[in-house]
Amino acid sequence: MLQVLLSGAVLFPGLFLAFRGILPCVFKLWSDADVVLVSERLVSFIHAVMATTAGVIIVSSCWGNVINDRNWLAPHFVIWYGVPYMTYDIFAMYLSHYHRFQVKGHEEYKQHSLRTINSFVRREFLLVLHHIALLTILLPVTLFFRDDQGDFFIGCLFLTEVSTPFVSLGKILIQLGLQDCWLHKANGGMVLLTFFMCRIALFPFMYWMFGCHYNIPFYSVPFHLSLSTNVGNFCILAPQVYWFILLCRKGYRLYQRSQ
Template sequence: MWAAAMLNAAACGAVLFPGLFCVTRKLLKSTMTHWSDGDVVCVSERLVSAIHASMCTAAGVTVMTSCSDVITDSHWLANWFVLFGAPYMAHDIYAMYLSHFHDQRGRGHAGAAPGGHSLRTVRAFLLKEWMLVVHHLALLLVFLPITLFFRRGLGDFFIGCLFTTEFSTPFVSLGKILIQLGLDNTMLHRINGVVVLLSFFSCRILIFPFMYWMYGRQFGIPLHRVAFHLPLRCNVGNLVILAPQAYWFVLLLKKAKRLYLRQRRGRGEGNKDGPKTD
């Protein structure tokens, strides 16, 4: 019974996410006729990513709010969504590669000519997006088996917390889509940028001390002592997950700074070139 339910979850994910990607590509290609194949693939990838992240966040909140005991309480969504979302991780690697391929071909790069899928294009993609690829593969090859087989049904609350790290992804995707639509200089894009930073910091950085605090609250341990009461593998695992999140957050801050300085220079030049008044 359990095995059948898990296989159904994986099958649903294997149909839903690639299916959404194909349908979105067809719709965009027929409606946005001035877009290139790269534009269509990029936006389709981002839309599917936003849908998966929204579902993942909703599942995480459901699991978290259903577990009063952070260790022993369980919820069926914890295991179910891990398998449901696993096909998305594999699909997204392919979608990212396809987006990279069309982007390079659109720029006329060598090795990306029409029909130019090759080991060279795959290698270029892996070199550029290696961290995201490793992140996706780690979720498939490490996080999935640990969740399903090695935690002995304990800690569903913390699995729910990890699901909620996807909360910032729809806003990241929206930012990319706004740029694609030529709305990168609008107030909406600037507001979305602030939301990206706040949501990313809250749900991908602060979520880790929050999990330690919740564990300490249940067992009467001060926050600064919680790490010493946990097995080394738990602390190491959290650090491994946290490290790329901190790196990506630094990149987001640098990007936000560049955009701010560029817009500030643009306003300054506009004032200089503006009409003089007596």
């Protein structure tokens, strides 16, 4: 019973509802859009810390043999927390989108409808696609198509969440009106650094570790992997590169404004 209560299917929606109830009592001038946005980001922060911790544990325990070493957290975290969070987060992102446009006075956002859902999907298409891809690709691969190998690389994928707490903190600081303080600027630097290291450079690192295990040069690793593996990695990496470019542009604009 305790395991069910602590599972992501209960934990993340429960935290979201708790924050939605607490924040209006603390910040009485905030709109529903403000409360939903910060609630979503706080839950995202918590999940990212959990995923990063799991990733560190798995990677460190499987470092000796990146193919055959096992750690029970690899499949269990995906089942109990990864899949429930991705499912919840799609709904939370939709609520944030809905309340944001409702506050702006858009006529069609007076109530939930297929039109508001369609608008959300169109505006956040890449994020929604990213979540659905993780649900439909990462889950089956983790549970059924690995032959009990590669826990190390599953742990590496968990480490892509290292940048998320900084992204969430940045949005929360903006919501609090602290976008011009030194903390927000330092946090922006950490966003760029962690995003590049753990969402982009991480993929060449995984290829390099695979090559070290089999004593093959780095440049030939893709030719020793299946086409589906290479395509899957590319599909995960491509949006990360796109989002990193957007972050760099935003950082540059903020730097110019501060100058």
